[in-house]
Structure formats: C-alpha cells, structure tokens
Amino acid sequence: MATRPTPHFSGVVEGIVDEAVVRRLLDHVGAGVGDIHVKNGKPQIVTSLPGFIAAAKYSPWLVVVDLDGDAPCAPAFLRTLPAAVPGLLLRVAVREIEAWILGDRERIAEFLGISIGHIPRDPDSIADPKETLVALARRSRRKDIREDIVPRIGSGRRVGPAYGSRVIEFVRDTADGWRPDRAAGDSVSLARCLAALRAIHRRAVK
Amino acid sequence: MPSSVPRMPTQKPRSRPTYRFGHIYLENWRNFTQVDVSLQRRVFLVGPNAAGKSNFLDVFRFLHDLAAVGGGFQQAVRDRNGVSRLRSLAARRYPDIVVRVSVTSNGSNEVEWEYELRFTQDNRQRPMIRRERVVKGGRELLVRPLPDDERDPERLTQTYLEQVNTNRDFREVSEVFASVRYLHLVPQLVRDPERSVGRRNDPYGGDFLEQVASIQEKTQRARFRRIVEALRVAVPQLSELDLYRDARGAPHLRGKYEHWRAMGAWQTEDQFSDGTLRLLGLLWASLDGSGPLLLEEPELSLHPEVVRFFPQLMARVQRRYGRQFIVSTHSTDILRDDGIGLDEVLVLTPGAEGTVVRPASTFIEIKDLLNGGSTLADVLIPKTRPRNAEQLSLFGET
Numbered sequence: 001m002a003t004r005p006t007p008h009f010s011g012v013v014e015g016i017v018d019e020a021v022v023r024r025l026l027d028h029v030g031a032g033v034g035d036i037h038v039k040n041g042k043p044q045i046v047t048s049l050p051g052f053i054a055a056a057k058y059s060p061w062l063v064v065v066d067l068d069g070d071a072p073c074a075p076a077f078l079r080t081l082p083a084a085v086p087g088l089l090l091r092v093a094v095r096e097i098e099a100w101i102l103g104d105r106e107r108i109a110e111f112l113g114i115s116i117g118h119i120p121r122d123p124d125s126i127a128d129p130k131e132t133l134v135a136l137a138r139r140s141r142r143k144d145i146r147e148d149i150v151p152r153i154g155s156g157r158r159v160g161p162a163y164g165s166r167v168i169e170f171v172r173d174t175a176d177g178w179r180p181d182r183a184a185g186d187s188v189s190l191a192r193c194l195a196a197l198r199a200i201h202r203r204a205v206k
Numbered sequence: 207m208p209s210s211v212p213r214m215p216t217q218k219p220r221s222r223p224t225y226r227f228g229h230i231y232l233e234n235w236r237n238f239t240q241v242d243v244s245l246q247r248r249v250f251l252v253g254p255n256a257a258g259k260s261n262f263l264d265v266f267r268f269l270h271d272l273a274a275v276g277g278g279f280q281q282a283v284r285d286r287n288g289v290s291r292l293r294s295l296a297a298r299r300y301p302d303i304v305v306r307v308s309v310t311s312n313g314s315n316e317v318e319w320e321y322e323l324r325f326t327q328d329n330r331q332r333p334m335i336r337r338e339r340v341v342k343g344g345r346e347l348l349v350r351p352l353p354d355d356e357r358d359p360e361r362l363t364q365t366y367l368e369q370v371n372t373n374r375d376f377r378e379v380s381e382v383f384a385s386v387r388y389l390h391l392v393p394q395l396v397r398d399p400e401r402s403v404g405r406r407n408d409p410y411g412g413d414f415l416e417q418v419a420s421i422q423e424k425t426q427r428a429r430f431r432r433i434v435e436a437l438r439v440a441v442p443q444l445s446e447l448d449l450y451r452d453a454r455g456a457p458h459l460r461g462k463y464e465h466w467r468a469m470g471a472w473q474t475e476d477q478f479s480d481g482t483l484r485l486l487g488l489l490w491a492s493l494d495g496s497g498p499l500l501l502e503e504p505e506l507s508l509h510p511e512v513v514r515f516f517p518q519l520m521a522r523v524q525r526r527y528g529r530q531f532i533v534s535t536h537s538t539d540i541l542r543d544d545g546i547g548l549d550e551v552l553v554l555t556p557g558a559e560g561t562v563v564r565p566a567s568t569f570i571e572i573k574d575l576l577n578g579g580s581t582l583a584d585v586l587i588p589k590t591r592p593r594n595a596e597q598l599s600l601f602g603e604t
Contacts, residue, residue, distance in 0.1 A: 147525050148522065154549050158544070160545055164518055
C-alpha cells in the first residue's frame, strides 16, 4: 500500500515554551510540523484568528492559547471566539501551558530536583501554573535550576533568566524529559487536545 | 529547528573566583555628565542612535587598557585622542573626568573592590591623575596623591594600577580589568585579515583566526565541537569546523556543510555568511575567558528567532563561567525575553545636559504595563525611539 506524505500542521502559540510543547505534541502523534507562528501572548492570536481559520482550508492548523483567568472554563472561553472549522484545531490550555508540563509529575520532579510529593495532582486546577512551576524550582536541590528558573530579587519579573530554555530542554527531551501521554493522564485539557489532534491527523492521513 | 536553544557546553566551572562590575560612577565621560548605576550579571544598554551606548562600553575598554600589557594610563588616553576629547561636551569649564567602579564577586555577590580614577590634563595637555583610590572590602588601601606625588608631580602621569611594583596589594583588580573583552566582529575583516595586519586582540575580528589558532589544539577542537552544536541551530547544514594553515602559514577556518553533497562539502571562512561568522565569533568569545564580555549589537545579520535566545544563552554562560555580559542592542527580539530583569536593562536618554542612564526598573509605569501584557520591548521602544524618525521618509523630496 502506498503511503501518502504526512500532512504538515501549522501551529500558532503564545510563546517559546508553548512552541516547544506544540512541536513535541505534533511529533508525538506522528504529524509533520510546518510553520509555527510564535506570537506575543493571546490578544495577538485572537485578533489574527480569522486569518488562521481561512488558511486552514489548505492544511491543518493547531492553535493553542492559555485560558489564564479569562473565563471559568475552556468551553466558556471558546464561545467568545470565532467558530473553528474542520481543518483548524483550537485548543485551550487550562490555565496555562505549564499545567500540561506539570502533568508528568514524576519526570518534572526529577528534572527540577525536588520530591514528587511537592507536585500538585490536578494540574488543570492550578490557578497560576507558571508561578507554581517557578515556586517548585525554588525548592530545588540544584543551584543551577534555581538560578535559571527563579527570578532574582529586584528583577521585577515572574521568571528567572533562563526559564524558557530550561523548560524547553525538559519538553524536548524524549528520553528523560516530558511524556505527553503521562501528562495527559493528569491534565484533562491536554488529554482533549491530544485526542482531537489524533482525530484530525487520522482524517488528514486517510 | 529554529526553536531550539543554543546549548552551551558542559564543563566544570573554574575553581578561581570570578568577578564582575557591580556598580559604575562616571563624571564628564564623553557624552555623560554623570552616571551612577548598579550593574547586574547581564547588562543590556538600550537607547536611540548616538545616545552613547558605545561610549558607555568604552569605559570598560578604558579600564582594560589601563591594566593591559602594553597599555597604561597615558596610552589609554592617547588612544582616545586626549583628555579634551574624552571630556563631556556638556561639561562647563574644565572639570575632572571621574571613573569609579566596584568589583563584585560572583560567588558572594559582595563588593570586594572599589577603584576610582579622577583625572584632567596639565597645561601641556598631558593627562594627569588628580586622584587614584583603591578600596578593599570597605577599607582604603590607597589614596593618591601621596606625599611622594606632591614632591614629584611627574608620578601623576601613571596609575599605581598599571605598575607591577605598586599594584601588588590589589593586583586582582588589575587582572579583572585586563580580563575585559570587547567584540564587535566585522565579517569582512575576518575574511580579509590583510586589512588589519599586526593588530592584536582586534575587537573587529582582524586577528580572529590568529586568536583561534593560538589556542592549544585540544582545547580548540573541544570548543569547535561545542560551537558547531550551538551553531547548527542557526545553520543546520553545518556538521564540522576546523582550522588549517595555508601554504603561507595563515590560519583559515573551514566548515563542512552536509547540504549539497552526500559526503558534504568543505567551505572556508571567505565563503561563510556574515551571520555565520558573527554567531561563530560570539560563541567563541563566550567560551574564551571568564572576564566581562562587551558585545556591540550581537543581533546584526542574524535571524530574529536565533537572536531571541541570546539573553538565555548569556544567562547560562554567565551562571556556568561567571562571565558578565554587557551588551548594546536595538533588538526587540532580545528585549522581549521575559526573563530579563528590569534592573538588567539600562536606558540611555540623550538630553541637553548629556545622556542620562537609568535602569528600566526606575520607570514607575513599567510594572503595570508588563502586567497588562506588554513585553519589555513594547515598553522600551517608544522610550528609545528617535523623536522625529518619520522625517527620514521625506529624504529625497527636496
């Protein structure tokens, strides 16, 4: 049986960590990775959404935004956006993409150098997952992790100087890093994203 | 993949303590009437063109030149065309030029040393020291002029810092200054070293290949391996780098590109792109030494998604090797990194009384803007934009 080339997904994300997650997810379900558009936050994505929807007639798109505090739940937030079309998958991370990362409790604990008991069990219920990740890193046994991820007193920022590159390192590491399926076991919003991604990918391959 | 982070090498940090500049105070230095700011492990200098970013970097180069072999006070001032050229134009009459820095230990984060140099010129236009002061751990080790200086003013043409027989008690300061490196690599000069024959430690890259060649072969190969790994982020086809000498003994870089032929094709540095050479220079300089590294607009010729990771690359090199980065930039891609501390960014604003330097953290509205979703770049670009940039589009109309 001749196999058709895998269609490439285009992606739209809020930042560099989100980009790494989306690439990993696409790889994970066996989809090809096309252009990934890294925007600066959600407002830029929401304004450009009609363009992505229109472009989805040519190839599949995956758009991931953080829920943040914008609505009580993902469906409520989705109702405020233009309706998606078959070729475009619009997924909402509850409440930030870091929740998906925290879903693999065992590996993130290992990576941060803390005990697994400190990692919250229900990542989708964390109010501020990014802040939680930083707070967890603060307990790290490893000085390099603390210095990279935790902001210095006086820096006035939410994250440390190499937060992004550290988290990306974890997400990209297929051997000892993040396991999307394991994380999906704890995070409902990630599980739904993965399921939808697999479905759209299956349809596209057929 | 452009999204990957240039990974820096794994190597044990040096056991020797490393130092950085922790504070700088200036009076009447070039276009600064007065500057008084703290310096963090990374320093990003932003401001409109001609605000004085390079002049600010030049203070650290000046300190390097004071302490460097073959340098010294007279030479360092002469290289800058004399005291009257160094002195701020905004300065009224003929005041002293003052440079005062504190040197902080990376380990303890405490100020270990302070060095102050205050100078002017005599009526023969010779640079003359008015005051030289060294403080260690809060205790004054040296305050000149000393009685000997009063008796023989000729002594005030040289700093104690630059002389081995007088700097014994604070040689560490001298070594920190001498370890400062400046890089503003010009790809054309790397490709055509004949243009800068005889220059040593040329910050523009004229002897870059010679510098690379002078490193022990084993170290050189190890560095090349790490650099190729990081470079591949921007230039994925590159698989190998090495150095060879041509028939005349001149060193050349060559890189193996996998793209075009099954076995790969070797190209020499004259075929490397501007971006490849600049990134190569930056990576090499990052690994070469542990003293403060001054970089002039490292974003030039490079893809924005590569540039975007520079702040994090610098943070990780800094942590591992204790190396301070002092960087001038116009790049929004650098400034949108959300791990850059507000106290790491120094904003230069030109005014009638000279350029004012203040940390981004001192703008009261900045935290509210960031909390509202603006990036640091969004906030700083309007502050550093030339007032009448739109006039430029009218050029050619008259």
